[in-house]
Amino acid sequence: MKVTVLRLGHRIFRDKRLTTHICLIARAFGADTVIFSGEEDKSIVESVSDIVERWGGPFEVRYEKNWKAFIKKFDGVKVHLTVYGKPIQDTIEKIREIKQNLLIIVGSQKVPSEVYNIVDYNIGVTQQPHSEAAALAVFLHEFFQGKELKKQFENGKIEIAPQEKGKKVIKIN
Numbered sequence: 001m002k003v004t005v006l007r008l009g010h011r012i013f014r015d016k017r018l019t020t021h022i023c024l025i026a027r028a029f030g031a032d033t034v035i036f037s038g039e040e041d042k043s044i045v046e047s048v049s050d051i052v053e054r055w056g057g058p059f060e061v062r063y064e065k066n067w068k069a070f071i072k073k074f075d076g077v078k079v080h081l082t083v084y085g086k087p088i089q090d091t092i093e094k095i096r097e098i099k100q101n102l103l104i105i106v107g108s109q110k111v112p113s114e115v116y117n118i119v120d121y122n123i124g125v126t127q128q129p130h131s132e133a134a135a136l137a138v139f140l141h142e143f144f145q146g147k148e149l150k151k152q153f154e155n156g157k158i159e160i161a162p163q164e165k166g167k168k169v170i171k172i173n
Helices: 012-028 042-055 067-073 088-098 113-118 132-144
Strands: 003-010 033-038 060-063 077-087 102-106 121-124 158-160 169-171
Touching: 003 012, 003 067, 003 132, 012 033, 012 042, 012 132, 033 067, 042 060, 042 158, 067 113, 077 088, 077 113, 077 132, 088 121, 088 132, 102 132
Parallel strands: 003 033, 003 102, 033 060, 077 102, 077 121
Antiparallel strands: 158 169
């Protein structure tokens, strides 16, 4: 099973940091790929590719111009994270049991209403205003049941040495 995150409506001027954070969260919390739509932004691809090169992978990030066609042709379960969706605690077990590729959709600007109709699930991690980055982290954590926190990344050149105080980064090879 492959987990893909689709970031809708990226705007270079406004969303550069948050889209990068979506990619970092997706990678760290167990997704395989982030695809972003909206304005094409090569710096997102370059920045995240550099992180994967240094910290390990596999992980892919790429641009998709036609988000609607991508969603429609996606072979698997399609989940849209939205504050207006059904509570995650009422739906996550059912999604976990499906065992198909998973597409998780997060917005930036106002999400077109048609997204709500072409997905399999509209899910809210809370019914209060919150960040799409927080929603993605909570969803992936619940989906993987915390196992993603122990994920090992292949071919990294550096890693963190956990310690109570201070910062220590180890160079590998």
